[in-house]
Amino acid sequence: MNQIVFGARNLCDKARKMVKDPYLLGFYLNTYVFSRRKEPRTASYVVSYPKCGRTWSRTTLRRYLDLAGTAAGAFESDGNFVRRPDSRFLKFDEDQGSWVPTPLRIDQLRFHARKYRGKKVCFMARHPGDVLVSSWYHLTYRERIYTRGLSEFIRDELVGIEKVIAFMNMWMENRHVPEAFHLATYERMREDPLSGFTGMFTFLGVEVKPELLRAAIEGTSFENMKQMELQKELAEPWMRIGAEKTDRAMKVRKGKVGGYKDELSPEDIAFLHRTMAAKLHPELPYAQPAAL
Numbered sequence: 001m002n003q004i005v006f007g008a009r010n011l012c013d014k015a016r017k018m019v020k021d022p023y024l025l026g027f028y029l030n031t032y033v034f035s036r037r038k039e040p041r042t043a044s045y046v047v048s049y050p051k052c053g054r055t056w057s058r059t060t061l062r063r064y065l066d067l068a069g070t071a072a073g074a075f076e077s078d079g080n081f082v083r084r085p086d087s088r089f090l091k092f093d094e095d096q097g098s099w100v101p102t103p104l105r106i107d108q109l110r111f112h113a114r115k116y117r118g119k120k121v122c123f124m125a126r127h128p129g130d131v132l133v134s135s136w137y138h139l140t141y142r143e144r145i146y147t148r149g150l151s152e153f154i155r156d157e158l159v160g161i162e163k164v165i166a167f168m169n170m171w172m173e174n175r176h177v178p179e180a181f182h183l184a185t186y187e188r189m190r191e192d193p194l195s196g197f198t199g200m201f202t203f204l205g206v207e208v209k210p211e212l213l214r215a216a217i218e219g220t221s222f223e224n225m226k227q228m229e230l231q232k233e234l235a236e237p238w239m240r241i242g243a244e245k246t247d248r249a250m251k252v253r254k255g256k257v258g259g260y261k262d263e264l265s266p267e268d269i270a271f272l273h274r275t276m277a278a279k280l281h282p283e284l285p286y287a288q289p290a291a292l
Contacts, residue, residue, distance in 0.1 A: 001146065001158050007102035009145040031078050032100060040081065043088040044204050045116065048124035049097040049167045051134040053186040056220060057124065058082065058092045060197060061206070064216035068209065090204055097167045099139070103158050106166045111174045121178040122200055123171050126186035127286050128164045129260030129272050135159060151268050161272055165279050172281040185285060187257050193217045 018024045048054045061082055070085045080092045096109050136153045139146040146153060154160050175181040182203040189196035194217060198208050218224075256262075261269060280287040 001148075001156055003102045003105065003158065006099075006145060006158065010099070010101055010143065013143045013145060031080075039091075040089045042081070042091045042119065043084070044090040044120035044122070046090065046092045046122045046124060046200075046204070047095050047171065048126075049131060049164055050094055050099060051131050051138065052124045052126040053189060054092050054094070054124055056225065057184075057189070057197070057200065059225065060193075060216050060220045061201060061204075063219050064197075064201070064208075064213055065206070067212045067215055084205055085207070086205070088205075096170070099159075103163070105158060106163055109166055109170055111170050111177070113174065113177045116174075116178045118179050120180045120182070120204060121175075122182045122184055122203055123175070124184050124186065125168060125284060125286070127258065127260070128161055128168075128276060128280070129264070129269070130186075130256075130258065131164055132161060132272075133260045133263045150263060151265065154264070154268060154272060161275050162279075165276065168284060169279070169281045172283055187285075190257055 014024075014028065018028070046054060046057060058079070065082070065085070068085075081089050082092070083089055095112070096104055098104075132154050133150065136146065136150050139153075139159070146156075146159070148156075157163070175183075180203070182200065184196060184200050189200075194210070194214060197213060197217060198210070201208050201213070260272075264272070276286055
């Protein structure tokens, strides 16, 4: 898929949603236009490619700060910003991986050293196979942008495996630029959320009280996040079920570690594994044979 087609379909999808829910017009303008013109000074970032668990992490952090009695208010209505207890902001960001209004091509990826120098950055990674399957469901059934099959998707130059690897490699190759860099993986967060979130939040400058964090994690469990989406408890339109109104159109769909093996053919799995083994940065766990 090329950028023009993607952008046009993305615009049409947003227009359909705004016709059904006029509230979204103001939300999109504020999030993608107005708030970006006057972003607050940000002390730290949580960066990831789409579908790596950033929304789950942000929701858990906000719930934790609420339980701790600390205002976690966003900047304007942009929920990507969270105010820390010291009143400084941290931002959950897709950076160069964003799909809005259209994804960047691999040759357009540029690491913004000036933006991140002197900051703390937590980089969230997830197995590229799971990232791609989740992305395909999102762009096919939630956003109605991609119209081809999963096999074609993973090979697509704009959103497929080469793009995911290029984004992750770019960050690993520039991890020395921020003042401090913390690698968090979706798999570890799922396996031991208390340990994973403790490490993430502490790194981001948030004091962790284990009993409150346990309560926050329970509140943002997979099933609870799914109910939030179904009941439209969160303001963000990307946390509302897609137009199809089925499980495959949900943002919180499965969250399964290694689920890509259930969705892809043996040939597609072999293709992904070969590409990852050959090109993925060696310090990412997914480049190791045991993770393939």
